[in-house]
Amino acid sequence: MLQEFADWVTYTVLGLGQNSPLASSIDFFVYDSIKVTVMLAIIVFGVAIIRSFITPQKVKKWVAGRTEGLGNILAAILGIPTPFCSCSAVPLFIGFVESGVPLGITFSFLIASPLINEVAAAMLLAMFGWEIAVLYIISGLVIAIIAGIIIGRLRLESEVEEFVYKCKIPDSAEKVMPWKDRLIYAKNESRDITLKVLPYILLGIAIGAVIHGYAPADFLVNIAGKNNPLAVPIAVLIGIPLYSNAAGMIPIMEVLTAKGMAMGTALAFMMAVIGLSLPEMIILRKVIKIKLLAIFAAILFISFTLTGYLFNAVLG
Template sequence: MLDYLQVFADWVTYSILGLLQGSPLASSVNFFIYDSIKVTLMLAVIVFGVAIVRTYITPQRVKKWVAGRTEGVGNVVAALLGVPTPFCSCSAVPLFIGFVESGVPLGITFSFLIASPLINEIAVAMLFAMFGWQIALIYIVSGLVIAIIAGIIIGRLHLESEVEEFVYKCKLHDLAEKAMSWKDRLTFAKGESRDITLKVLPYILIGIAIGAIIHGYAPADFLATIAGPNNPLAVPIAVLIGIPLYSNAAGMIPIMEVLTAKGMAMGTALAFMMAVIGLSLPEMIILRKVIKLKLILIFAGIMFVAITMTGYLFNALLG
């Protein structure tokens, strides 16, 4: 199928538009056409499959499954449940309150809150589409490890006093769960696939457009010099640059694809994307509503170290 997509992209670029093969503009346009179609199709299919799984993993069930778990086991369960239960920054506060209200330990709560935005169907689908299943699997495993370890560390620091007092007094009432037939689940999955794909499509197209420009016009050795494997400070610099940015996987992964093609080490690119998605300043600002500044700084520090070490590790493994 991918071969047919490439043939179509070549036909549009060189026959319909009449662009000169090998020129920067032709290279950019060809990249944009091919990746836009490929990523959109794969995203729609994978979101559909994940949506089926999500019909079995409701927020009410997640809280029940993690409540009462011991450290370690609870962190693993919470991180795994975070993968098919994505949330955006705006839903971080009610989720946090709901976990605390249910008696879920703080460290286990953070394992879920880290894994949920960091590892989601959009990130996995786009990484699989652009880099293959090996890189997608590496990202999933590294994200889970970060969520589990960071949650355990936060739990052992006993920072419950750094949660705003009103959180412990909140009483959120869960809505009754509706029994779903297979027809209901398929209908839900079709709707989710359509809605999520259309929702992130602008980010996909913007990210691919930026990536296409870099692909066609940036000098081949530009990033290899400043962010390649030979620069020992490339990973922490990439993480620091990523923190104030606000984007999601849909916008980041197309750019990441071109950055690696231009010479950025894969581990550095993964660390950059993790920082943008899992350590973004907007999310920290929103979480400040329910946790105090000390816990915010500790959380950010742990995440910075974990993401940086992950970048170095995968630079060493992937070369």
């Protein structure tokens, strides 16, 4: 139905001839932007309902008494619906460590939260299908769990700035939200987040549409195809310092993969962009010493690269 609408806009309303690159670009743009927007609004609403039950204070209590393994798994899962702006990384970190959550479990949460988010999942679902969306969520969880366990095992407690251990945080009382408020909250979140990322989606799809209509299909095969083993680490290396949201990234990814970029390489690049950024590292430097920061970044670099290789092999 949606495809028919896009065809109708392109060929009937705009009167463009079949098979021209411009028509192909516009058809693609109309179809993709409507599909992605609707799906995004629905998924963000659902996740916001879940989020209304989960606050950092609760996460902290739930993971505080856990041992390695179970604690990391729990922290990574709870990180999915709990997003934070990069500057919240510091208060979250202090809050967790101060209340006795082990360092490794804290990192599992800090890695999962930005790495796995509903906007990216919704867009992957809309543009690549459920298999890729599920693969993204599961690999994000595995990375967050394993990276957290490794950081925990390395016993790097001394690489945390001393003042973090001296912080005392008052327990803030939380009021229970009635269901009516949860629905209002979810509706507002869905509207706000969708509207906020919409310009990026449209821009991304527009850029994608141009490439879609004009670039030859095997354009990227040699540079970023499966047969170039260096493509994955280079994509991750470029992606890590970049700070962008998933919303603008994924439409371009869709086109890059259509033009010959290997799917694993594209996913690894996306994870590097959203999972870690230079602003976040600079802000984390306030609470952890440079050695731990470097270990953290290195572990993520290796994880994203391995994930890229794995997917390139599996999705072949």
